[in-house]
Amino acid sequence: MSARPLPQLTGLAGEFYGFCKVRELRFQRCVDCSAWRHVPRERCGECGSADFRWERSSGRGRVYTWTVANRSMHPAFPSDASVAPVVVEMEEGVRLVSALENCPPGELAIGMPVEVVYEDVTETVTLPKFRRRA
Amino acid sequence: MAGGCAQVTASACIVGIGETRYARDKAWSPTTLALNLEASVRAIDDAGLRVHDIDGLMPFPGLSCAEEVAANLGISELAFTSTVHMGGASPVASLLHASLAVTSGAAKHVLLPSGWAGYSGARARQTVATDAQSVPGGAIARDYYIPYGLTAPPQWYALLARRHMAEYGTRPEQLGAVAVAMRRHAQANPNAVMRGRGMKLEDYLASPMIADPYRLLDCCLETDGGAAVVVTTEERARDLPRHPVRILAAAAGQPYPADEIVGRKDLFRIGLTSAAPRAFGQAGVRPADADFAQIYDCFTFEVLQQIEEAGFCKRGEGGSFVEGGRIELGGDLPVNTHGGLLSEAHVVGMNHVVEAVRQLRREAGERQVANAELGVVTGFGDFGDGSIVILAR
Numbered sequence A: 001m002s003a004r005p006l007p008q009l010t011g012l013a014g015e016f017y018g019f020c021k022v023r024e025l026r027f028q029r030c031v032d033c034s035a036w037r038h039v040p041r042e043r044c045g046e047c048g049s050a051d052f053r054w055e056r057s058s059g060r061g062r063v064y065t066w067t068v069a070n071r072s073m074h075p076a077f078p079s080d081a082s083v084a085p086v087v088v089e090m091e092e093g094v095r096l097v098s099a100l101e102n103c104p105p106g107e108l109a110i111g112m113p114v115e116v117v118y119e120d121v122t123e124t125v126t127l128p129k130f131r132r133r134a
Numbered sequence B: 001m002a003g004g005c006a007q008v009t010a011s012a013c014i015v016g017i018g019e020t021r022y023a024r025d026k027a028w029s030p031t032t033l034a035l036n037l038e039a040s041v042r043a044i045d046d047a048g049l050r051v052h053d054i055d056g057l058m059p060f061p062g063l064s065c066a067e068e069v070a071a072n073l074g075i076s077e078l079a080f081t082s083t084v085h086m087g088g089a090s091p092v093a094s095l096l097h098a099s100l101a102v103t104s105g106a107a108k109h110v111l112l113p114s115g116w117a118g119y120s121g122a123r124a125r126q127t128v129a130t131d132a133q134s135v136p137g138g139a140i141a142r143d144y145y146i147p148y149g150l151t152a153p154p155q156w157y158a159l160l161a162r163r164h165m166a167e168y169g170t171r172p173e174q175l176g177a178v179a180v181a182m183r184r185h186a187q188a189n190p191n192a193v194m195r196g197r198g199m200k201l202e203d204y205l206a207s208p209m210i211a212d213p214y215r216l217l218d219c220c221l222e223t224d225g226g227a228a229v230v231v232t233t234e235e236r237a238r239d240l241p242r243h244p245v246r247i248l249a250a251a252a253g254q255p256y257p258a259d260e261i262v263g264r265k266d267l268f269r270i271g272l273t274s275a276a277p278r279a280f281g282q283a284g285v286r287p288a289d290a291d292f293a294q295i296y297d298c299f300t301f302e303v304l305q306q307i308e309e310a311g312f313c314k315r316g317e318g319g320s321f322v323e324g325g326r327i328e329l330g331g332d333l334p335v336n337t338h339g340g341l342l343s344e345a346h347v348v349g350m351n352h353v354v355e356a357v358r359q360l361r362r363e364a365g366e367r368q369v370a371n372a373e374l375g376v377v378t379g380f381g382d383f384g385d386g387s388i389v390i391l392a393r
């Protein structure tokens, strides 16, 4: 298998993953209209403002939808159904693609409550992941 | 009409269609360019035109370019070239642009070549995974999807299908009904790759999972093939040999945001959601008036979803709509009478346009829809870009 694909740590993606590296899940929030957003954007899609802050997320959300990469379509990932991308809807309302730790695909369910954890993939890249919560 | 829907369409027509052989044949190995050129030559010939009559070119994004096609065909006087970057929605969206070009006088005869060596060349499954520039939003996929193993179209759309199942009770058997209908239609199509390989719902359910809830038989084929059409004005069409097929209305639309697929407030709102009412309104017809629909069928759920978003039924009712043979030949709305991307070939949806023209010319042989007068074709691409054309005999 080839090297695991990683995000490019430039621009706003670099800022987002920079917070993850210090164990903080932060999303952009518009200074003018208070709308949360993800993925990161230069301007607010609600009001057009360019002013934003990286605000700390509660880290809690629920599984919004999911799939299983039963057959890999990328040389870095195995075809053994161990890769299950999920979409988590955070308490703040934003959604992000991630993966659950310690949750076999057969136990995935929409609505499952989850909380953020962090995986140091390399020395520079930390990915936010999730685990079940009560 | 509301904005974004130019009144061009009453006077643009499709006057020529061309297709290559469609196959998965290791002994063939055509190049993508050769497929585009062969389909183009056939479409120009079918239109009763000569190469030098073509002064407009709209190639599919990333598969060929106008310069290359023109140089290889001998088109020396190009007045209009453009490529629509909407993935599988591009061929049908290009009909909108071509209509505008011929009715405005920007070009006289516009050629729309498509096709690719999707079997013997680079496979579809590899493109997005290896090239962040291959779709709008590719950098977002690179930074936020691919690190988690969400790397390819069946996985993106599986997220939508899974959520639809949870919200509306859509069942695997209903996705299977789409696959079975396409396969049945392919049996009546001599050029369909899956002709001679019948499939039942049990076969569908027994096929291996690819991207849960998508099984192998939810997924389009990877094939070699090319298809092309020629568009001109209704006035010029009168002097050409084939029965012209009129473009009553064409429209394209985008989801919001279009460069990202999981964060939309309304997860199921795709480009077609806004494009379809514009097109039906402009044409002055209703979805129920259509004698058939050729729906872009990259995966089964996308057929069901586009049936809903185009207005053939309400959102959430697509599952029951596709059951009971309603979308099969002889049903209320035959869908993909050629077998579609699922069972004819993956010719990026241009094969859907060609089939619609064939049906409206009444040249579809044993799969002819009786008395076909009005047909709908949709396109779907990237993270949900949409397009629709309403065609009349």
Ligand SMILES: [Zn+2]
Binding pocket: A030, A031, A032, A033, A034, A035, A044, A045, A046, A047, A048, A049
């Ligand atoms: Zn704002």
